[in-house]
Amino acid sequence: MRHLKRNAKLGRKGAHRNAMLANMVCSLITHKRVTTTLAKAKAVRPVAEKMVTLGKKGSIHHRRLAVSRLHQEDAVKTLFTEIAPQFETRQGGYTRIIKLGERRGDASSMAIIEFVEAGSPQGADSKGSKSKSKAKATKPAKAEVAAEEADTATAQAPEEVEEQAQPADQEPQASDVSAEETPDSGSEDTSKKTDS
Amino acid sequence: MGVPKRKPSRSAQRKRRASNSVLHLPQLSVCPECAAPYVPHRVCPSCGQYKGKQVVNIESYG
Ligand SMILES: [Zn+2]
Numbered sequence: 001m002r003h004l005k006r007n008a009k010l011g012r013k014g015a016h017r018n019a020m021l022a023n024m025v026c027s028l029i030t031h032k033r034v035t036t037t038l039a040k041a042k043a044v045r046p047v048a049e050k051m052v053t054l055g056k057k058g059s060i061h062h063r064r065l066a067v068s069r070l071h072q073e074d075a076v077k078t079l080f081t082e083i084a085p086q087f088e089t090r091q092g093g094y095t096r097i098i099k100l101g102e103r104r105g106d107a108s109s110m111a112i113i114e115f116v117e118a119g120s121p122q123g124a125d126s127k128g129s130k131s132k133s134k135a136k137a138t139k140p141a142k143a144e145v146a147a148e149e150a151d152t153a154t155a156q157a158p159e160e161v162e163e164q165a166q167p168a169d170q171e172p173q174a175s176d177v178s179a180e181e182t183p184d185s186g187s188e189d190t191s192k193k194t195d196s
Numbered sequence: 197m198g199v200p201k202r203k204p205s206r207s208a209q210r211k212r213r214a215s216n217s218v219l220h221l222p223q224l225s226v227c228p229e230c231a232a233p234y235v236p237h238r239v240c241p242s243c244g245q246y247k248g249k250q251v252v253n254i255e256s257y258g
Pocket of ligand 1: 227228230231240242243244245
């Protein structure tokens, strides 16, 4: 029985899958952002998060553990020196998956996986950043829930969009205080299509 | 053993099969940025924004 076997197989045997996930995590580390299928993005996330956790511990032992999983020393170096320090105060949830919709050709669900503080391309935060600061996690979380509710409500009643847009507009005000981190380092160039 | 008493009529047969091939449009929302329809919880395909953030550069994407 396949009860409690949570790992996506992705049509590969274990060694092939582990190698692919390692490569994708390395791509994520180098490019900060990877466009891939939703299934692969979801499979990459736990590996990437565990690698960041190793990076935060930072010792030579943990560095070797990370190399043994990723097989790419330059990526591990980037991870330990650039990425992990960003997440010192964050406890998990280092990556974000954004759904893109279906790909033409095989109608596969596509998604972007990126590091949460790597910044969005073009620094597009006109509406205020979704707070990435941990201290204020509770308040923005509510704002997010409100936005999601607005989303679903909109989905049910498209003609009410004008009204629904209002609470969504006010949401940044709720999290305005925490809008200090708006890195606009990432750009579209860093996005990479991975279709391994 | 329970056994069907009647052969299903062609109509019943076709209705049964047709119900499995109905295409449903996805539930759509209207983008607050560009007013184009988009699938909820997905990036807007016409402006590339998601939750008020520019996520995808549409000119370079797909
Ligand atoms: Zn739009």
